[in-house]
Amino acid sequence: MKTVKAPAAGPVYSKSGYDVTPLSEARIAELAQRLKPGEANVILAKGTEPAFCGTLTDNKKEGTYICRLCGLPLFSSSAKFDSGTGWPSFFQPFDPAHIREERDVALGMVRTEILCARCTAHLGHVFDDGPRPTGLRYCLNSVSLDFVERGKDLPPASRPVAAETAYFAGGCFWGVEDHLQQIPGVIDAVSGYQGGNVKDPSYRQVCAGDTGHAETVCVTYDPARVSYAQLLDWFFKVHDPTTPNRQGPDIGTQYRSAIFAADEKQLAAAKAFIAEQQKNGRWKDRTIVTQVVPASEAGPFYAAEEYHQDYHIKHGGSCPLPEP
Helix, strand or coil, rough: CCEEEEEECCCEEECCCCCCCCCCCCHHHHHHHCCCHHHHHCCCCCCCCCCCCCCCCCCCCEEEEEHHHHHHCCEEEEEEEEECCCEECCCCCCCHEEEEEEEEECCCCCEEEEEECCEEECEEEEEECCCCCCCEEEEEEEHHHHECCCCCCCEEEEEEEEEEEEEEECCCCHCCCCCCCCCCEEEEEEEEEEEECCCCHHHHHHHCCCCCEEEEEEEEEEECCCCHHHHHHHHCCCCCCCEEEEECCEEHHHHHHEEEEEEEHHHHHHHHHHHHHHHHHHCCCCCCCCCEHHHHHHCCCCCHHHHHHCHHHHHCCCCCCCCC
16 A cells, blocks of 8 residues: 555544643643642652542542543543542543553552543552452542532533534445544544435445445544534545445445535535535546535434444554545
8 A cells, every 4th residue: 555644643532522632741831830739749740648548539429530630531430439448449431541551660569550641640550459340440649630520510621522523425434434533633433324214224234225325434523623624625535526326346326425414504515615626626627426415314324333443443454644
């Protein structure tokens, strides 16, 4: 496969929709100014608070435990348990991508340190003597955490990205998903089926060409990082919008080029983009056949079977984005 230059590294998102892009040293230093000496000793200098002295060890309220330094949600009360160790303990994180692990040999033994993935605040350690279903014990310092009780508003830094959704069909969804999820600002891309008349279709049904569905990719994106217009531009770079019911060797209505607009704004943008491409773009000498349909008319998006998700990544490869 020809190697092409990919876009510059962009933001990093967790599956739960949070921006976990590592903060700069300058931003971490700015946040650290509000820490008290005891908090700084633990969070910045990797200290440990005395057992049974933390304010959150015996907390029984329901809610979310967030990073004291940057506010990223780290653990939920639903995963908290009484370990008897004297420190707040959890059997799983809020999202695995919110926790970073590092090898720690500071005390002459090998341990696994846990840090906030976004700001590198020291949290504690994780051990393999926890309860089911994970068998893990995340042992935390109370001063590394803040607690937000259920029903109360999370601070802005603790909220997920205000994401939006777009739907694109352009041939086999393996390649379209792989391409689009590499775009900086895209949080997630899911392969599935849309635009047909059968409820919850299977891959076999769609491939038979009887359901009317197109292999579609549902893109969740951060509009503050990438616009819908930019997604349209990339979509038209990674597939051929001029071949009716076909992409390369893949032939059938399930491989048609289509945009299922999530709202009126997307509908207008997609139509305007295609009109401009047809007039002045790279496809001006060929007829663009891409369907533009309101998602409300196209029907529900159905996620494809698990073995289709991240297909290229699972099988040891990826399709680099073309040059901008």
